[in-house]
Amino acid sequence: MHPVTAAESIESEPQGNLTPLRLGASYAWGVMGLVVLAGLVLHFMAGPVPARAEAFYVLAAAPLLAVIYVLFQRNSDLARFFCSIPLAVASTTVTLAMALVGGLFPLAAIEASLGVPSVWASWPFVLSALVLAVNLSASSARRAWPLNALNLRFLLSHLGLLVVVVGGGISAVKIDRVNMVLFENRPTNIAIQRDGSEVMMPFAATLKDFKLEYFPPTLGIAMIADDPEVDIELSPSPDFIEEGLVTVVDDWTLEVLEYKPQAVLTGEIWRDIPWDTSAPAARVRATSAGGESHEGWVSCGSLDSPTTYLAIDPDHAVVMPILRAKKYESRVVIDTGDAQQEHLIHVNSPLSIGNAQLYQLSYNEEQGAASEYSVIEVVTDPGVPIVYFGIGMLLLSVLWGLWAGLEKKNS
Amino acid sequence: MMAIAAPVAIGGWLLASGAYAFGRKKPWIGDVFAMLGVLAAALFLATLWTQLGRPPLRTLGETRWWYATLVPTLGLLIGWRFQTRAMAIPACLMGAMFAWINLANPDHLDKTLMPALQSPWFVPHVVVYMLAYSALGLSSILGIWALGKSVITKQPISQEDTDVPHRMVLIGFPLLTCGLLFGAIWAKQAWGHYWAWDPKETWALLTWGAYLIYLHIRLKNVMKPKVTLGILTLGFAVLMACWFGINLMPISGDSVHTYTRTAD
Numbered sequence: 001m002h003p004v005t006a007a008e009s010i011e012s013e014p015q016g017n018l019t020p021l022r023l024g025a026s027y028a029w030g031v032m033g034l035v036v037l038a039g040l041v042l043h044f045m046a047g048p049v050p051a052r053a054e055a056f057y058v059l060a061a062a063p064l065l066a067v068i069y070v071l072f073q074r075n076s077d078l079a080r081f082f083c084s085i086p087l088a089v090a091s092t093t094v095t096l097a098m099a100l101v102g103g104l105f106p107l108a109a110i111e112a113s114l115g116v117p118s119v120w121a122s123w124p125f126v127l128s129a130l131v132l133a134v135n136l137s138a139s140s141a142r143r144a145w146p147l148n149a150l151n152l153r154f155l156l157s158h159l160g161l162l163v164v165v166v167g168g169g170i171s172a173v174k175i176d177r178v179n180m181v182l183f184e185n186r187p188t189n190i191a192i193q194r195d196g197s198e199v200m201m202p203f204a205a206t207l208k209d210f211k212l213e214y215f216p217p218t219l220g221i222a223m224i225a226d227d228p229e230v231d232i233e234l235s236p237s238p239d240f241i242e243e244g245l246v247t248v249v250d251d252w253t254l255e256v257l258e259y260k261p262q263a264v265l266t267g268e269i270w271r272d273i274p275w276d277t278s279a280p281a282a283r284v285r286a287t288s289a290g291g292e293s294h295e296g297w298v299s300c301g302s303l304d305s306p307t308t309y310l311a312i313d314p315d316h317a318v319v320m321p322i323l324r325a326k327k328y329e330s331r332v333v334i335d336t337g338d339a340q341q342e343h344l345i346h347v348n349s350p351l352s353i354g355n356a357q358l359y360q361l362s363y364n365e366e367q368g369a370a371s372e373y374s375v376i377e378v379v380t381d382p383g384v385p386i387v388y389f390g391i392g393m394l395l396l397s398v399l400w401g402l403w404a405g406l407e408k409k410n411s
Numbered sequence: 412m413m414a415i416a417a418p419v420a421i422g423g424w425l426l427a428s429g430a431y432a433f434g435r436k437k438p439w440i441g442d443v444f445a446m447l448g449v450l451a452a453a454l455f456l457a458t459l460w461t462q463l464g465r466p467p468l469r470t471l472g473e474t475r476w477w478y479a480t481l482v483p484t485l486g487l488l489i490g491w492r493f494q495t496r497a498m499a500i501p502a503c504l505m506g507a508m509f510a511w512i513n514l515a516n517p518d519h520l521d522k523t524l525m526p527a528l529q530s531p532w533f534v535p536h537v538v539v540y541m542l543a544y545s546a547l548g549l550s551s552i553l554g555i556w557a558l559g560k561s562v563i564t565k566q567p568i569s570q571e572d573t574d575v576p577h578r579m580v581l582i583g584f585p586l587l588t589c590g591l592l593f594g595a596i597w598a599k600q601a602w603g604h605y606w607a608w609d610p611k612e613t614w615a616l617l618t619w620g621a622y623l624i625y626l627h628i629r630l631k632n633v634m635k636p637k638v639t640l641g642i643l644t645l646g647f648a649v650l651m652a653c654w655f656g657i658n659l660m661p662i663s664g665d666s667v668h669t670y671t672r673t674a675d
Contacts, residue, residue, distance in 0.1 A: 085630055103617055109661075171605075324525065347526035379603040387605060395589070402586070
């Protein structure tokens, strides 16, 4: 056993009991070793942790039992061990070591080698996090009384983190994410689950309109390569195209002589045609530092028109890089049976219908603005309010911690 | 404007470092040069923001400019607050180094901002993270300096050599927590879930956890400065992996946080 210091004995002793901890760091690391071993045995015997509510309830019993034990056996060696810093350090380190595996290797590689869909569903990770939850719950129970400023700050951070972990566990087993593929003016209450099966929603949704707005196009000079395996090197101009724009890229001066935001190539002529499938096109003059000049049309192309570039030497051309989405949104009518209401859903602005949130997920990227459908993701997650409550507690502790950190005396 | 501001910032911070090193009795001279650097860097960022028409917080290069600006700023503010110039030289040198890295590897300017980033959370999330990274970066540099000094001079590490880096962690860790929590709230709003174990999220958690472990270990090992400063150094390595390194890992392809790279 490692030598016990005075500091070690006080971490969970709010009332000043300085009796040295009997179960210290070596016990904590030993326990974590056994936990990982047990996790590996379970992993090879039973596979990944089932994402079911029953599994959550069984696992959640451990921190609850720890709280009850600490409340009744406050000064026992075991209670103090549950609350101890050595256990906090060991359980956090081992949990993070598991997370490191998930942070280093792609999901597909983990599934191929470990046979689990992710590290996060593996028994060693879940059991390590469970010990961390036991440590958080036990130490929170121990510091719940007396409720002085020191203990309140401890509770805000530790209990706050525990609440987030519990909420996260509820989310893991209870979250429901399904996609509704909406076609214009065709009401539907069918959603598609992750496994591809269909499920009926308690409301019907009708897409009234889907809008995709792009940033204006830009110009660039690209290296032309015949070999499709070779990555195209692009030197882009930051400036959005407009008529009269003059920009310098790689010692070439590019001048926009004519610009058609929505055009279609008919024969050899770009004509202004405001279709969703149109492409922007610009007539550009490229002049080198030495005075060499080239002039012609460039376009990023679209479903109706080909990509067009202006060759300036055998290896390089002036190009219009593909357009980048600025905003996409769906105007939908939601029919809950009691009422029909029109809403706008776009990225970062989900719509709440009862317990569900509706998110603008995607569209047909090949068709772009002409996409004939919009995909809305419907998310139901009962863990969210709990997680947000924990986040609120953590933010309060953060403010308190920052204040303490800026105090002139040592905190 | 930007072509002048960046060299002025670097020059200001280098002069400040020299003034702090050779004019210990007149730290105000170093402060003046450091402030000149901070003002020039702030002007650079303001000009970049105006030129791009969006917050310059998207690419690695853009966040490096914030880092270069905030590290000396924090060095000055914390120095004034706690009446110490212990971090003044490392702060100015770090600012100059990061600004120089950016000048040597200039970003392609890109005015676009993808829909997921068009959120009120964008600026607070990234700025709070940059502030946290600045404070934690300073703490690690000071820790490495103290460790190195102890090895070279064969003298024990002084109380001040551990207290100042620890003070920076006490400021940086709450900010790091804030950045993590803001990110979770934003992710829920943008992608439907507050935590998806995306590689960037995982590394953000690892970084936060590394400093959490440091804080707990220091509680018990305040008399073992080599241990605590060693963990601080390790924590900064994890932070750097989260900020830069992840883009070089094979797992980066699994991440939706790809907008941190230079536009290509």
